[in-house]
Amino acid sequence: MEFQSINPYNGKLIAKHIAHTSDEVQSMLDRSQTAFQSWRKVSIPARAKLMHRAGEVLRENLETYAEMITLEMGKPISEARGEVNKCAWVCDYYAEQTEAFLADEIIATDASKSLVKHEPIGAVLAIMPWNFPFWQVFRFAAPSLMAGNTGILKHAPNVFGSAKMIEDVFTKAGFPEGVFQNLIVHHDQTENIISHDAIKAVTLTGSEGAGSAVAALAGKYLKKSLMELGGNNAFIVWKDADIDQAVKTAIVARMMNCGQSCIAAKRFILVDEIYEEFVTKFTAAVQLLKAGDTLDDTTQLGTLARKDLADQLQSQVKRSLEAGATLLSGGNQKDCFHEPTVLGNVKPGMPAFDEETFGPLAAMIRANDIEEAFELAENSKYGLGVTVCTRNIDLALEMSSRVSDGAYFINELVKSDPRLPFGGTKRSGYGRELAKDGMMEFINRKTIYVK
Structure with missing residues (x-):
């Protein structure tokens, strides 16, 4: 089978990638299992040295990796550089924190000694998406490899060039053969891979449908799984908010990566008193965004990654619009490019409210007061994150329990940070990535008891 990488900006062929055969896949899985037996014995300081080196490789090849990201999935080159640098950060973070994270946990019991040891579990399969083709992989790989596990990557077919470069990062950094491997396979190989004895856990970032299918397979074969799925984040603005600052934050929260992010702000829930002011200023700011050649440093808005996504x-x-929303700006599409679009008077029951909109579409929703704003925010099958804009920090903190999402940001867009746990609730998935929590997902917490 042959896969093609197509530049969504101009439709040109970037590269062709030949799928691994079934025999090759089995050999790679066996190699991962063998590599684990020796990698798990490598000291944490020695692993850290290699992980720091991976961060250096990323920085040394910043332009090469950023260009591949941009060519394959269409984000502006400036954002692609930021993604690569963030990957280097997560490498350094886990290189520096793992020893503390994996330290024995002494627990007082009636034993003469009792404790919990933290040990690796084996090979972790990562099924990753195209929207952040480097970052999504590194936020799994850095903690997993530092914990002593091995990694198997099954990336999205339209970013196989990025996948090959990621594998090359770990090779250049000096990681032993088999510790991190990249599979070029169709999704119909997923069950065969998960069922292999080498695979001890599966982590997936992707759509609700993909997550449901892979979680079912993981359950079938009794493999640990972590699911980071879709989102329909609310961005709530109270009447006392700094509206100009809220608009500035909102533009990034919705339009970064051309809106192709699970944690992007998608539903802007505005209390009645400031609805018109926010919508007017937000719409004006959207219309100033510069679209164009994604390799141009001044471009702010790229294309969607594929035409079917724009469709x-x-x-x-x-x-x-047919359900009663108002078109305030944009609304047009040409091939993979979709104009940044603002819809007004969006209400529950409309696709712009109920569904995850994976692109540059902002839904403006009116709320009578703070209470109704939170009710509207909770009116979603997703639960990744919520932003609240207000000057009343104490009240915002007090009301954090009003939402069931995995994240609650005050006066800031919801974003991932290596130092903080990341994950959702409801149909946004389960489990946590990043921070210590992310490392513990794929660790055997072994109880030791001495009488």
């Missing part, structure tokens, strides 16, 4: 967003826009 889907266009359908959501049209169906929302």
Whole structure:
């Protein structure tokens, strides 16, 4: 089988990638299992030295890796550089923190000594998406490899060039053969891979449908799984907020990566008193965004990664308008490019409210007061994160329990940070990535008891 990487900006072929055969896949899985037996015995300081080196390789090849990201999935080159640098950060973070994270945990009991040891479990399969083709992989790989596990990557087919470069990062950094491997396979190989004895856990970042299917397979074969799925984040603005600052934050929260992010702000829930002011200023700011050549440093808005994704967003826009929403700006599509679009008077029952909109579409929603704003925010099958903009920090903190999402940000867009746990609730998935929590997902917490 042959896969093609197509530049969504101009439709040109970037590269062709030949799928691994079934025999090659089995050999790679066996190699991962063998590599684990020796890698788990490597000291944490020795692993840390290699992980620091991976961060250096990323920085040394910043332009090469950033260009591949941009060519394959269409984000502006400036954002692609930021993604690569963030990957280097997560490498350094786990290189520096793992020894403390994996230290024995002494627990007082009636034993003469009792403790919990933290040991690796084996090979972790990562099924990763195209929207952050480097970052999504490194936020799994850095903690997993530092814990002593081995990694197997099954990336999205449209970013196989990025996948090969990621494998090359670990090779250049000096990681032993088999510790991190990249599979070029179709998704119909997923069950065969998960069922292999080498695979001890599966982590997936992707759509709700993909997560459900892979979680079912992981359950079938009794493998640990972590699911980071879709989102429909609310961005709530109270009447006392700094509106200019809220708009500035909101533009990044919605339009970064051309809106192709699970944690992007998608539903802007505005209390009645500031609705018109926020919508007017936000719409004006959207219209100033510069679209164009994604390799141009001044471009702020790229294309969607594939035409079918732009088609889907266009359908959501049209169906929302038919349901009574108001078109305030944009609304047009050409091939993979979809204009940044603002819809007004969006209400529950409309696609722009109920569905995850994976692209540059902002839904403006009016709330009578703070209470209704939180009710609207909770009116979603997803639960990744919520932003609240206000000057009343104490009240915002007090009301954090009003939302069931995995993250609650005050006066800031929801974002991932290596130092903080990341993950969702409801149909946004389960488990946590990053921080100590992310490392503990794929660790055997072994109880030791001495009478």
